[in-house]
Structure formats: structure tokens, C-alpha cells
Amino acid sequence: DGVTLLSDYKPYPYEIEKISLVFQLAPEATKVRATLAMTPRDGVADLHLDGEDLKLLGVALNGAPLAAEAYTLTTTGLTIAASALPEGAFELQTEVEIAPAKNTALEGLYMSNGMYCTQCEAEGFRKITFYPDRPDVMTRFHVRIESDLPVLLSNGNPVGQGAGFAEWDDPWPKPAYLFALVAGDLRATSGSFTTASGRKVDLNIWVRPGDEDRCDFALASLQRSMKWDEEAYGREYDLDLFNIVAVDDFNMGAMENKGLNIFNSKLVLASPETATDTDYERIEAVIAHEYFHNWTGNRITCRDWFQLCLKEGLTVYRDQSFTRDVRLGALKRIDDVAMLRARQFREDAGPLAHPPRPSSYREINNFYTATVYEKGAEVVGMLATLLGAEGYRKALDLYFERHDGQACTIEDWIKVFEDASGRDLGQFKLWYTQAGTPHLSVSEQFENGTYTLTFEQVTAPTPGEPEKPPRHIPTAVGLLGQNGDEVVPTQVLEMTKGRQSFTFTGLAAKPVPSILRGFSAPVVLERDTTPAEQAFLLAHDTDPFNRWEAGRNLARDTLMAMAQGATPAPDYLEAVGQMLADDAATPGFRAACLRLPGEDEIAAALAKKDVVPDPDAIRAARRGLMATLAQRHEAALVGAYEGSAVPGPYSPDAAPAGKRALRLAALALLSTLDQGRRASALYAEATNMTESIGALGLLVAQGAGQAELTAFAARWGADPLVMDKWRSVQAMLSPPETAVEVVTAIAESGAFEWKNPNRFRSLLGGFAANHAGFHRADGAGYALFADWLIKLDPLNPQTAARMSTAFETWRRYDATRQTHAKAALERIAGTQGLSRDLSEMVGRLLG
Ligand code: DPP
Numbered sequence: 001d002g003v004t005l006l007s008d009y010k011p012y013p014y015e016i017e018k019i020s021l022v023f024q025l026a027p028e029a030t031k032v033r034a035t036l037a038m039t040p041r042d043g044v045a046d047l048h049l050d051g052e053d054l055k056l057l058g059v060a061l062n063g064a065p066l067a068a069e070a071y072t073l074t075t076t077g078l079t080i081a082a083s084a085l086p087e088g089a090f091e092l093q094t095e096v097e098i099a100p101a102k103n104t105a106l107e108g109l110y111m112s113n114g115m116y117c118t119q120c121e122a123e124g125f126r127k128i129t130f131y132p133d134r135p136d137v138m139t140r141f142h143v144r145i146e147s148d149l150p151v152l153l154s155n156g157n158p159v160g161q162g163a164g165f166a167e168w169d170d171p172w173p174k175p176a177y178l179f180a181l182v183a184g185d186l187r188a189t190s191g192s193f194t195t196a197s198g199r200k201v202d203l204n205i206w207v208r209p210g211d212e213d214r215c216d217f218a219l220a221s222l223q224r225s226m227k228w229d230e231e232a233y234g235r236e237y238d239l240d241l242f243n244i245v246a247v248d249d250f251n252m253g254a255m256e257n258k259g260l261n262i263f264n265s266k267l268v269l270a271s272p273e274t275a276t277d278t279d280y281e282r283i284e285a286v287i288a289h290e291y292f293h294n295w296t297g298n299r300i301t302c303r304d305w306f307q308l309c310l311k312e313g314l315t316v317y318r319d320q321s322f323t324r325d326v327r328l329g330a331l332k333r334i335d336d337v338a339m340l341r342a343r344q345f346r347e348d349a350g351p352l353a354h355p356p357r358p359s360s361y362r363e364i365n366n367f368y369t370a371t372v373y374e375k376g377a378e379v380v381g382m383l384a385t386l387l388g389a390e391g392y393r394k395a396l397d398l399y400f401e402r403h404d405g406q407a408c409t410i411e412d413w414i415k416v417f418e419d420a421s422g423r424d425l426g427q428f429k430l431w432y433t434q435a436g437t438p439h440l441s442v443s444e445q446f447e448n449g450t451y452t453l454t455f456e457q458v459t460a461p462t463p464g465e466p467e468k469p470p471r472h473i474p475t476a477v478g479l480l481g482q483n484g485d486e487v488v489p490t491q492v493l494e495m496t497k498g499r500q501s502f503t504f505t506g507l508a509a510k511p512v513p514s515i516l517r518g519f520s521a522p523v524v525l526e527r528d529t530t531p532a533e534q535a536f537l538l539a540h541d542t543d544p545f546n547r548w549e550a551g552r553n554l555a556r557d558t559l560m561a562m563a564q565g566a567t568p569a570p571d572y573l574e575a576v577g578q579m580l581a582d583d584a585a586t587p588g589f590r591a592a593c594l595r596l597p598g599e600d601e602i603a604a605a606l607a608k609k610d611v612v613p614d615p616d617a618i619r620a621a622r623r624g625l626m627a628t629l630a631q632r633h634e635a636a637l638v639g640a641y642e643g644s645a646v647p648g649p650y651s652p653d654a655a656p657a658g659k660r661a662l663r664l665a666a667l668a669l670l671s672t673l674d675q676g677r678r679a680s681a682l683y684a685e686a687t688n689m690t691e692s693i694g695a696l697g698l699l700v701a702q703g704a705g706q707a708e709l710t711a712f713a714a715r716w717g718a719d720p721l722v723m724d725k726w727r728s729v730q731a732m733l734s735p736p737e738t739a740v741e742v743v744t745a746i747a748e749s750g751a752f753e754w755k756n757p758n759r760f761r762s763l764l765g766g767f768a769a770n771h772a773g774f775h776r777a778d779g780a781g782y783a784l785f786a787d788w789l790i791k792l793d794p795l796n797p798q799t800a801a802r803m804s805t806a807f808e809t810w811r812r813y814d815a816t817r818q819t820h821a822k823a824a825l826e827r828i829a830g831t832q833g834l835s836r837d838l839s840e841m842v843g844r845l846l847g
């Protein structure tokens with residue numbers, strides 16, 4: 001029935017010593033000849049090679065053509081009968097023809113703006129040649145590319161080059177999903193890095209002619225990443241060459257192919273005029289992420305795709321640590337948790353909930369999710385918390401030593417932590433195998449100098465998992481005295497039962513607890529507390545995350561109450577004023593505190609309390625609170641706005657970026673009072689994209705900014721990456737009364753290149769983030785979205801399926817909205833010839 005089960009895993013019956021590939025590139029008819037040196041592992045067995053959309057031109061065994069009776073060809077592959085195979089080693093050769101120019105799914109070998117490129121993870125290699133396309137089959141690749149294009153790249157080291165061809169050899173065995181090929185007219189920005197042991201590595205960032213002046217930051221980011229991985233993990237690079245190529249048509253952010261990373265161009269190209277501070281930060285983080293995969297993913301890979309979080313969770317944890325260390329400090333944790341809640345908690349609370357290591361799937365591309373990535377990273381973070389920094393490093397050293405060159409499982413990973421620490425992590429493993437976000441409620445008691453915290457954990461059922469046993473939850477707690485001094489420094493309480501108490505003795509007075517410091521576990525903390533106590537923590541907590549969290553809780557509770565008709569809580573308004581005035585806090589931190597929770601987050605919080613969220617009331621509450629804050633603190637906000645201007649040439653460093661963030665956060669509030677006067681002025685004078693697009697967004701949110709939108713399009717019309725921002729700002733921020741019409745107008749203008757994933761995501765992804773617009777009561781938002789998913793699906797099922805997560809919250813809303821959303825989903829489900837990707841998603845969404 002098309003379902004793949006973890007429990008069905010079987011090793012592949014053949015070893016492959018090496019593969020040699022010859023590509024004769026042509027847009028409509030590329031020929032691929034593959035020669036596999038194979039040996040049966042355990043006696044001769046039927047030999048299955050995956051293959052899809054391949055035109056078979058010939059099969060030969062040990063140099064002799066294979067008779068047609070010896071093999072069967074289906075739509076999913078080629079099987080050679082055991083009876084046709086020799087006892088020992090043999091050489092199998094296939095030749096196929098493929099059409100990269102017709103490949104709109106952007107999986108396998110395809111074309112983007114005249115260049116050839118590949119994307120093989122997860123199962124794209126089977127669209128290039130017949131091969132056991134599974135991560136546990138690892139071999140050495142030799143590649144010959146024949147083409148007249150000037151730059152011909154593949155994995156590993158260049159071993160031959162001449163007129164119309166290039167040959168590459170990768171000495172490191174790898175699974176097919178890490179294969180890559182690029183051919184085109186490309187220009188390199190080059191540099192080098194010398195490893196700790198003295199190996200000089202040549203580095204190149206390859207882009208299309210004209211984009212060379214936007215590559216310096218990517219190159220410097222790569223050099224920083226290489227250095228950090230040596231220092232933090234003792235990991236050196238292992239080839240003489242590292243290439244990165246920027247591609248305009250790409251389904252994902254980037255791909256860690258061995259020695260030849262391929263990137264979505266939006267995650268490489270940056271200049272002050274065209275990229276925002278956030279773009280710079282993401283470019284650096286993703287370059288680091290893909291580079292770090294060289295050890296966590298490539299040298300040690302996954303046994304099967306159920307283990308995806310083994311490489312992704314760990315590598316996200318590593319890139320988050322990197323960004324914290326080289327750029328953001330404590331602010332990084334705040335940003336990551338905000339993102340985790342917005343995406344992963346949302347996923348965990350809906351019909352798409354799944355464990356970081358799922359046990360079944362129909363289409364693996366549907367499991368490149370926030371749960372596998374971000375929750376996977378949280379689970380690694382909890383292991384680091386439980387073992388401490390030294391214990392964690394010891395475990396990682398053991399992981400690299402024990403498993404280098406292998407395809408591993410979550411069990412292997414846990415075992416390394418058990419062996420390094422002597423602890424039993426059996427219960428901890430539930431984090432990998434179960435879905436859902438635990439809710440942790442806490443109560444307190446103080447008597448005779450003894451303070452007791454009692455925790456209770458409950459996880460709601462998720463699809464297919466009615467019962468939820470208690471998890472092992474590391475809860476970092478510190479206690480503050482009434483004057484704000486820390487009376488008990490942070491310690492990690494390990495909760496393993498459904499209900500559990502922890503005591504602190506010898507206290508002079510009842511303390512104020514700071515619980516779940518640094519967000520030490522991905523749980524929802526529920527605590528009956530007063531606004532006054534939250535305000536106290538916002539003013540005094542020594543843990544920066546919990547300091548921010550206290551303000552966030554106040555803001556969320558205020559907004560939830562306002563969405564149900566209340567007026568804003570005075571404690572919150574007061575606390576914001578104090579925070580604004582705290583010059584000891586960095587501008588970046590103050591900006592993070594000024595930003596209000598998004599509308600979707602408020603809706604989620606209401607739904608959790610069994611209140612049906614009203615998108616229009618939520619929007620009104622949020623805008624109302626912004627205006628109230630602005631009135632109440634106008635002078636301080638004007639001071640923050642004017643005082644955090646950054647003169648001089650643009651630098652993407654954290655300090656100036658933090659100032660710009662504060663400036664824009666203050667401006668967002670002030671714009672509710674001045675009819676956009678300051679935002680218009682900032683737009684006119686801005687010399688960097690952070691401020692241009694920030695100001696433009698504030699204008700659009702007020703239903704204004706027409707002149708600025710026109711000017712922006714006139715200036716940047718020829719730059720599709722910049723115009724993505726123009727589209728997404730309008731789709732995301734236009735008022736709900738006009739958002740559907742605005743998106744429709746852009747979508748139907750001839751200029752919208754919807755087949756390109758970045759263009760599609762900029763508009764439709766932006767619209768999905770427009771909470772009140774997407775969830776418009778008459779269902780027009782749902783209908784528009786469904787139209788576009790249905791249109792994209794036949795061309796690019798992977799991106800269509802991923803975008804369908806816009807619907808994952810539909811059951812939260814009122815009956816009318818639910819009826820409209822369900823109708824839209826059923827219309828998608830009923831579409832003829834729907835892809836496996838999108839039909840799996842819609843099936844689960846309707847579940
Ligand atoms: N390229 C994607 C990532 O790095 C999938 N491996 O996460």
C-alpha cells in the first residue's frame with residue numbers, strides 16, 4: 001500500500017566496491033553510463049536497483065549484454081534474477097537516458113537558468129541512474145562529465161580535465177544521496193583555509209556571471225565554520241577542495257553533498273543593498289550547517305531515512321551553537337525557541353504530529369520537518385544538558401571514533417551517550433520515538449526555610465499514540481531572592497515520573513523561582529503566577545532566556561485576554577517601560593522583548609485553553625496593544641528609534657544588527673501613532689535592505705505604502721531575490737480585508753514565475769503567514785491557497801506538499817472556517833493524478 005516501515009529494514013544483499021559514472025550532458029537527452037563493482041554479502045540473491053523515469057538503453061554483466069529474460073523492469077526499478085548472477089564479484093553496467101530540461105520537480109538531475117545541477121536527497125539519485133538508492137549503501141564514486149560548458153563539477157577531487165570533459169574522484173565512500181554534479185557558465189569567488197593539521201583547502205563559491213560581488217560573506221562564513229568545528233568538536237575537513245554552488249531553482253535551503261555543497265542562491269548571495277540582517281545571519285548559519293554535515297551526516301550517515309534526525313537534529317544543534325558562539329550569544333536561544341514554538345509546537349499540536357524518529361512514511365520528502373530538525377536539535381541539547389559540557393564532548397568523541405564511515409541509527413547514538421556517561425537513557429529515548437509536546441505544570445510550597453517545587457507532566461495524545469508515558473525532562477531551575485539576587489544558582493532537576501517534587505532547604509525567605517532556564521527542555525510550562533512576579537523576572541532574572549520569557553508570557557497573557565475583550569494589563573505596560581529604560585540590556589535583547597507574539601501563537605494559546613480563536617479579534621488585540629504601548633511609552637520609543645540609528649557604512653555584525661532591530665521594533669509601535677510618517681521617511685533615506693524592507697512592511701501593514709511599493713519595484717524589478725521580499729511583505733502583512741486580492745493580483749500578473757520555488761514560497765508562503773488574511777471567514781484564503789497547490793503539484797510535488805502545512809491548524813477555528821478549510825482540502829484530495837507527496841499530506845491533514 002505504499003507505506004515504508006522502520007520495522008521492515010533489511011541490509012542490502014550486495015556490497016559495492018565502487019561506481020564509475022559517465023555523463024554525456026544534453027538538455028533533452030543526457031546519457032548516463034554507470035559501472036558498479038559488486039559482491040554478494042551473503043550468497044547470491046535477486047539484485048534490485050532503484051530507478052524512476054529512466055529510459056533504459058542497455059544492461060551488461062561482466063561486459064556482456066544481459067538477455068531480456070534475466071531482468072525485469074518496472075516503474076520503480078530494475079531487478080536482476082539471482083539465477084542470472086555469478087557466485088562472486090561481478091561488474092554491472094547500465095546505460096540510461098534522462099531529460100534534465102524537462103525535470104520540473106527539481107529532484108535528480110535538472111536545469112536551472114541554463115546550468116545543470118542535482119538534488120539527490122532523499123531519493124533523487126534513482127532519477128539519474130539505476131542504483132540501490134538508500135543511505136546504508138556506501139561506495140566510492142568516480143565521475144566523468146562530458147559537456148562543452150566551461151565549469152564541470154562533481155564530488156571529491158578533480159583528477160582529469162580537457163576539452164569538453166572533466167573527471168572527479170571522491171576517495172570517501174558515500175551514499176548516493178550525497179552525489180552531486182554541476183555544469184554551467186559559473187564564476188568563482190575563491191579563498192582557502194588551512195586546517196589545524198596543516199592541510200590547505202581551496203574554497204570556491206560558484207555563482208552565475210554578475211553575482212560575483214555578493215559572495216564575500218558566504219566565503220568568510222565558510223572559513224569561520226571550518227575553524228569553529230575544529231575548536232568546538234575537533235573536526236577537520238578531509239579533502240583538498242570545498243566547492244559551494246548557488247542555484248536559483250532549489251526546493252530546499254541547501255544540500256551537503258560531499259565536497260560540493262549546492263545552495264539555494266538566496267542563502268549565498270548577500271550585499272548590504274539586497275540582503276537583510278536576518279539574511280546575513282541565515283546565510284552564515286546554513287553555510288555552517290551544510291559544512292558541519294561533512295562529519296555529522298557524510299562521514300557518519302543514516303542507516304535508513306527513519307534516522308534522518310540523527311544527522312539533522314545533531315547538525316542543527318551544532319549550527320545553533322555556532323551562531324551563538326560567533327554571533328548572537330544568549331539572543332540565539334531566544335530566537336531559536338521563538339521559532340521552535342511557532343513551527344514545531346504547532347506541528348506537534350496538530351494532525352501532522354510525528355516523533356523525531358518516525359516509524360512509517362509514504363513519502364520521505366514529507367518528513368523534512370520542524371520536528372525532525374528543530375525538535376531533533378532540542379533532544380541533542382537535552383543530552384548535552386544531562387551530561388554537561390565535558391560529558392557531551394566525550395560522547396561526541398566516542399561517536400566519531402566508533403562510527404566513522406558507518407550508516408547509523410538512533411540506537412547507536414544513544415548507546416554512545418550511555419557508554420560515555422554510564423547512565424541508562426532508556427526512558428530518555430522516548431523523546432525520539434514519541435510525538436507530542438509535554439505540558440509541565442508546577443506548583444510551589446514554602447515552609448520553615450524549605451521550598452518545594454512539584455512538577456506534573458502530561459502529554460496529550462497524538463495521531464496513532466493514545467498513551468504517553470512520562471518523559472525524562474531536564475529542568476534547569478534557579479531561585480531569586482526578593483531583592484533580585486540569585487540565592488540558588490541554576491541546577492538541573494531531572495524529572496522522570498508523572499509527578500515529582502524537588503526541595504531546596506535553608507532559605508531565609510520564600511524565593512522567586514526561575515524555571516526551565518535556557519529552555520532546558522521542549523515543553524510547555526504552565527504555572528499559576530502573578531503578572532507582578534513575571535514583571536519581577538523580566539526586570540531581574542539572571543538567565544537571559546527566562547528574562548525574555550517572563551516578558552513574553554506577560555505579553556501573551558495580555559493579548560489572550562484582549563482578544564476576549566479585556567483591556568491591557570497595567571503590570572505588562574509598566575514592565576515594558578522599565579525594560580526599555582534598561583541601558584544595561586543590549587539593543588538586540590530589548591528588540592526581542594519589544595516584539596509581540598505573532599497572531600498564530602496567540603491563536604494556538606487560546607486553542608490550548610479551549611477558546612475558539614477569532615483571527616480578526618486577535619489581530620485587533622495585537623494592533624491595539626501596539627498602539628497602547630506606543631501611547632504609553634512614546635518618548636522612550638522615540639528615544640530608542642532615534643538613538644539606535646547606525647551611521648556609516650553597513651556591517652552585518654551582531655552589534656549594529658541589534659541596533660537596527662531595536663530601531664525597527666520601536667518604529668513598529670510608533671507607526672501606530674504617526675500614520676507611517678517615520679516609516680515613510682526611513683524608507684526614503686535607508687541605505688540598506690534591512691531598513692528598506694522593514695519600513696516598507698510597516699507601511700503595508702497599515703494598508704499604505706503604494707508609492708513606496710512602486711518605487712521598490714522600479715528599482716529592483718530585475719532582481720528576483722529582492723522582489724521575493726516585495727512579494728512576501730505584501731502577502732504577509734497586507735490587512736486581511738485586502739490580502740486575498742493583493743496576492744491574487746501579484747499571482748496573476750505575468751511577472752510571477754510561480755514554477756520557481758523561491759518565487760512560489762515568497763508569495764504563497766508569505767500569505768500563509770498572514771494569519772487573519774489566510775483564515776478569512778469566507779474561506780477565500782483557503783480557496784486561493786488550494787488553487788495554487790493544485791497548480792504546482794503536477795510540476796513540483798515536493799514544494800506543493802511542504803506548503804500544504806499552511807492547513808495544519810484548521811481544526812482550531814470556528815465551524816464556518818472549518819467547513820471552508822475542509823472543502824479546500826477535499827478539493828485538493830479529489831484532484832486527478834495528485835502526487836504521492838501531496839496526497840499523503842492532505843490525507844493526514846484531513847485525518
Ligand atoms: N540539505 C538539507 C539539510 O541540510 C537536507 N539534508 O538539512
Ligand code: ZN
Nearest residue numbers: 289293312315
Ligand atoms: Zn541538514
